[in-house]
Amino acid sequence: MKTFIESIYMTCRRSRCIGLSLLCVLLFFSNNSYGESKTGTAVIDISGTWVGAWKTPMMGDQPQEIVYVLKSENGKITGSQRLPFGTDSQIVDGKIVGNRLELTVRMESFGSFQDQVVTGEISGNEIKITPIMPGPPAENNSGTGGASSGNNSPPPGNEGAQGAPPAQGGQSEPVVLHRGVPTPSYRAASVDFKTLPEVSLPAVLALPWNGLAKTPPMGWNSWNKFQTKIDDKTVREIADAMVASGMKDAGYTYIVIDDGWQWKRDDNDILMPNPNFPDMKALADYVHSKGLKLGIYSSPGPRTCGGFEGSYGHEELDAGTWAEWGIDYLKYDWCSASSIWDEKEMQAVYQKMAEALRKTGRPIVYSLCQYGRASVQEWGPSAGGNLWRTTTDISDRWQSMVSNGFSQSDLSPYAGPGKWNDPDMLEIGNGGMTADEYKTHFSLWCMIASPLIAGNDLRNMTDETKEILTNKEVIAVDQDPLGKGGYRLSKDGETEVWIKPLANGDTAVALFNRGTSEAGMSVKWSDIKMSGKLKVRDLWSHRDLAALPDGLTVKVAPHGVVMVRVSK
Ligand code: GLA
Numbered sequence: 156m157k158t159f160i161e162s163i164y165m166t167c168r169r170s171r172c173i174g175l176s177l178l179c180v181l182l183f184f185s186n187n188s189y190g191e192s193k194t195g196t197a198v199i200d201i202s203g204t205w206v207g208a209w210k211t212p213m214m215g216d217q218p219q220e221i222v223y224v225l226k227s228e229n230g231k232i233t234g235s236q237r238l239p240f241g242t243d244s245q246i247v248d249g250k251i252v253g254n255r256l257e258l259t260v261r262m263e264s265f266g267s268f269q270d271q272v273v274t275g276e277i278s279g280n281e282i283k284i285t286p287i288m289p290g291p292p293a294e295n296n297s298g299t300g301g302a303s304s305g306n307n308s309p310p311p312g313n314e315g316a317q318g319a320p321p322a323q324g325g326q327s328e329p330v331v332l333h334r335g336v337p338t339p340s341y342r343a344a345s346v347d348f349k350t351l352p353e354v355s356l357p358a359v360l361a362l363p364w365n366g367l368a369k370t371p372p373m374g375w376n377s378w379n380k381f382q383t384k385i386d387d388k389t390v391r392e393i394a395d396a397m398v399a400s401g402m403k404d405a406g407y408t409y410i411v412i413d414d415g416w417q418w419k420r421d422d423n424d425i426l427m428p429n430p431n432f433p434d435m436k437a438l439a440d441y442v443h444s445k446g447l448k449l450g451i452y453s454s455p456g457p458r459t460c461g462g463f464e465g466s467y468g469h470e471e472l473d474a475g476t477w478a479e480w481g482i483d484y485l486k487y488d489w490c491s492a493s494s495i496w497d498e499k500e501m502q503a504v505y506q507k508m509a510e511a512l513r514k515t516g517r518p519i520v521y522s523l524c525q526y527g528r529a530s531v532q533e534w535g536p537s538a539g540g541n542l543w544r545t546t547t548d549i550s551d552r553w554q555s556m557v558s559n560g561f562s563q564s565d566l567s568p569y570a571g572p573g574k575w576n577d578p579d580m581l582e583i584g585n586g587g588m589t590a591d592e593y594k595t596h597f598s599l600w601c602m603i604a605s606p607l608i609a610g611n612d613l614r615n616m617t618d619e620t621k622e623i624l625t626n627k628e629v630i631a632v633d634q635d636p637l638g639k640g641g642y643r644l645s646k647d648g649e650t651e652v653w654i655k656p657l658a659n660g661d662t663a664v665a666l667f668n669r670g671t672s673e674a675g676m677s678v679k680w681s682d683i684k685m686s687g688k689l690k691v692r693d694l695w696s697h698r699d700l701a702a703l704p705d706g707l708t709v710k711v712a713p714h715g716v717v718m719v720r721v722s723k
Pocket residue numbers: 310315316317318319378413414459460461488524547548
């Protein structure tokens with residue numbers, strides 16, 4: 156192409172025609188704006204820091220910062236790449252050909268390195284770059300999530316990607332970069348896991364119950380709304396809002412700081428919070444002064460899903476630090492541990508931290524987060540867990556919520572006081588679903604006896620969101636002391652009836668319509684093994700319903716629910 160342009164250009168120069176001469180000038184400039192020297196090396200200096208906002212469904216649709224620090228020297232480009240997850244990657248080589256940028260990025264995915272070529276297009280003061288997701292290519296990723304997907308990769312595909320390195324590597328949509336100043340990152344440096352000292356695992360035992368979480372834990376977690384953009388001030392304001400909004404009165408207690416609070420280890424190997432959390436003990440004191448409890452997050456691997464320092468090889472030390480701060484809840488997220496151990500070792504890995512927590516003498520609720528792999532429901536309680544994730548990450552979309560929630564029926568026998576199935580945190584109030592869909596979300600989680608961990612910004616909830624999250628009659632079903640997990644009684648096309656036996660002999664019944672048009676639905680009392688003169692309480696409209704002697708017939712809104720409590 157270049158030779159062709161050059162030959163026309165030379166012809167132009169030799170010609171006397173004005174039109175052609177103008178064309179000559181145009182070609183001269185276009186030829187030179189490619190910024191190529193005769194040898195094909197770059198003359199455009201793109202040295203500096205470039206920042207962009209990456210919006211991809213893989214990241215839950217929220218734009219995330221992406222940063223390239225570039226250094227151009229003698230036609231060679233080096234520097235670093237920071238994606239919204241994982242550690243910073245080195246750019247080991249790069250060049251500009253025409254307006255096309257080509258970078259060789261040494262990407263780390265769970266402790267192993269791979270060189271990937273990332274391409275971009277330079278235009279004026281913008282670079283349109285096409286980042287590459289770390290992780291194995293699609294064909295190696297057999298995970299489907301759900302209760303017992305037996306693979307060893309990070310959280311699969313779509314749902315697993317909020318901060319977790321996506322399981323499926325490959326190119327993403329282009330992102331426009333501008334010169335700018337990035338937000339400080341406190342992620343840990345890249346490390347080759349093979350160089351780390353080996354961590355021994357305990358012999359597998361059946362640990363006794365720690366006596367905590369008699370009913371499913373209720374609280375709030377920073378991840379769904381804030382991802383890693385979380386700090387002391389926000390957590391304090393959330394605690395205030397938890398009280399002021401009536402959430403605390405409705406039973407919400409734990410304020411859990413998810414990934415992104417960590418920094419580096421000090422000279423004594425103590426894991427320090429990053430400067431966004433100047434004093435964790437003071438923060439815990441503040442949260443406790445409101446009658447609430449504080450939770451934290453870590454990983455058994457060397458790195459968390461977001462690329463921060465994990466607890467690998469520092470289990471007792473970290474448990475001790477958290478106990479000293481006054482931490483009451485730990486979410487322990489598998490993530491990079493998948494590069495060290497296989498699934499057969501998961502139970503021992505989780506038990507190791509349970510033992511470390513118990514050694515501190517502080518009551519700490521223990522939340523296992525390994526996306527439902529290796530049939531965790533069968534060994535979660537023995538490993539000391541009070542709750543365990545049963546699915547990949549939820550996102551604020553109907554399909555994601557439906558696939559997490561409606562897949563839980565078979566797991567109901569595993570729930571009980573002190574041990575709960577966790578299909579992930581609530582998305583209510585985050586804006587991606589309608590009010591009816593959020594009511595379905597909340598009703599389903601309460602039927603399952605799932606932990607109720609809100610994931611929205613409690614400081615500015617609409618009345619509608621507040622009403623859903625604080626519906627005491629629905630919450631009473633979740634928190635029922637019998638601790639039975641609800642299950643699917645019947646399914647007919649897009650409609651499903653779920654039931655949950657309650658401590659006083661009542662039955663909670665939820666009639667779900669997953670379809671997109673209104674549905675007429677019925678349940679027969681004989682199907683829920685009840686008879687006689689029954690009282691039927693609608694838990695969303697808060698009124699008693701007139702039921703027929705042999706059952707109940709209702710109209711259910713599209714994507715909606717009617718949830719009742721049936722009493723003798
Ligand atoms: C994983 C978990 C999420 C969240 C992120 C943090 O994806 O499943 O709930 O904790 O990691 O990086």
